[in-house]
Amino acid sequence: MRIATWNVNSLRVRMPHLKDWLAANPMDVVALQETKLADPDFPQGEIEALGLHVAFSGQRTYNGVALLSASEPADVVAGIPGFADEQKRVLAATIGGVRVIDVYVPNGQAVGSDKYDYKLRWFAALRDYVSAELARHPRLVVLGDYNVAPEDRDVHDPKAWEGQVLASAPERAALRALLETGLEDCFRRFEQPEKSFSWWDYRMMAFRRNAGLRIDLILASAPLAEACTECRIDKTPRRLERPSDHAPVVALFDI
DNA sequence: ATGGCTACGATCCGTAGA
Numbered sequence: 106m107r108i109a110t111w112n113v114n115s116l117r118v119r120m121p122h123l124k125d126w127l128a129a130n131p132m133d134v135v136a137l138q139e140t141k142l143a144d145p146d147f148p149q150g151e152i153e154a155l156g157l158h159v160a161f162s163g164q165r166t167y168n169g170v171a172l173l174s175a176s177e178p179a180d181v182v183a184g185i186p187g188f189a190d191e192q193k194r195v196l197a198a199t200i201g202g203v204r205v206i207d208v209y210v211p212n213g214q215a216v217g218s219d220k221y222d223y224k225l226r227w228f229a230a231l232r233d234y235v236s237a238e239l240a241r242h243p244r245l246v247v248l249g250d251y252n253v254a255p256e257d258r259d260v261h262d263p264k265a266w267e268g269q270v271l272a273s274a275p276e277r278a279a280l281r282a283l284l285e286t287g288l289e290d291c292f293r294r295f296e297q298p299e300k301s302f303s304w305w306d307y308r309m310m311a312f313r314r315n316a317g318l319r320i321d322l323i324l325a326s327a328p329l330a331e332a333c334t335e336c337r338i339d340k341t342p343r344r345l346e347r348p349s350d351h352a353p354v355v356a357l358f359d360i
Numbered sequence: 361a362t363g364g365c366t367a368c369g370a371t372c373c374g375t376a377g378a
Contacts, residue, residue: 114377115367139377141367166368167376212378252378271378304378307365318378350366350378 106201106358108134110248110321112209112304112351116140116171119349120148122342126353127155130339133175134200136207138250140169147171162193170196170207170249188230195231197238203329203360204242206235208249213270221270224252228279236286244360245326247288250351252320253280255290259319261300271318288324291336291356303338304351312343323356332358 109132113119116137127135135157140147142163152159152173162183163169170193172178178198185195194209208231213224239245253276257263266272284290292301302317311317325333336356343352 118367139367212376214376214378250378269378306378309364311365320378347366 106134106203106360107132107355108136108203108205108246108248108323108358109353109355110136110138110207110250110323111353112138112250112321112349114139114141114349114351116142116148116169118347120151122345122348124155126339126342127157130353130355132173132355134203134205135173136196136205136248137171137173138169138207138209140171141166142169160196160198162196164191164193168193168209170194170209172196172198172200172205172207174198174200176201185227185230185234188227188234190227194227199242203244203246204238206238206245206247208247208251210250210252212252213276216268216270216273225275225279228276228283232279232283232286235283235288239287239326243326244329245288246323246329246356247283247325248323248354248356250320251280251322253277254318254320255280255322258299259302261302261316261318266318271320284324287326289327289330291323291325291330291333292319292338292354294330294333295336301338303354305343307350321351321354323354325356325358329358329360332360334359
């Protein structure tokens with residue numbers, strides 16, 4: 106099974122890149138974030154014309170998540186049950202016997218801000234949700250834009266980012282607490298090139314300088330992680346004209 | 361120098377991202 110996550114930063118703008126990428130990289134599951142489309146505006150027909158099923162939960166301008174899949178998604182659930190949130194950041198479905206949770210973690214803006222507090226509350230709710238889902242689904246993957254660089258090696262300049270939002274200790278602790286429910290970062294199961302990142306700022310020629318962060322993650326339950334044979338970041342679409350600032354991350358599972 | 365892009369929905373600038 107081939108599973109990918111990609112923050113497309115506007116599905117409307119990135120649709121040509123997505124189509125080209127899927128043509129070259131057929132997937133069984135693709136989790137998208139930042140679609141930035143209200144549900145009535147979602148290009149369902151265009152996705153289905155690619156031979157894929159799709160589930161989506163979006164809003165105008167901000168946020169928005171979608172799950173593309175080769176087989177039909179079952180038991181689709183939007184949001185974190187029991188956590189009231191206007192922002193469309195979570196979408197779950199069962200696809201090919203795997204429970205998939207697509208997440209777009211809040212950015213947090215700045216340490217100590219209201220948005221940062223929201224991010225930490227949101228993480229706590231996600232942990233409780235994932236913990237309950239793990240009990241029901243041995244094969245669980247929780248993937249998306251986490252807006253946290255797990256470790257210093259996931260940051261191009263750890264000194265400059267020390268204590269900053271996306272790298273602060275409370276955010277990393279919240280991510281660790283999520284992992285401790287029983288998930289593993291598929292990317293770190295394998296030898297990887299040094300300075301592997303999944304996001305680069307549009308400014309300052311950050312991509313050319315590889316001044317990035319690894320914040321897009323594929324987390325898998327133990328039975329699924331053990332079946333993972335490869336996990337890689339595909340920088341190819343980031344080199345295109347008018348790219349998303351995020352690169353897709355792919356994991357392969359021998360199931 | 362705390363900026364530098366990009367997308368969006370509103371106007372010709374503000375908000376947000378990360």
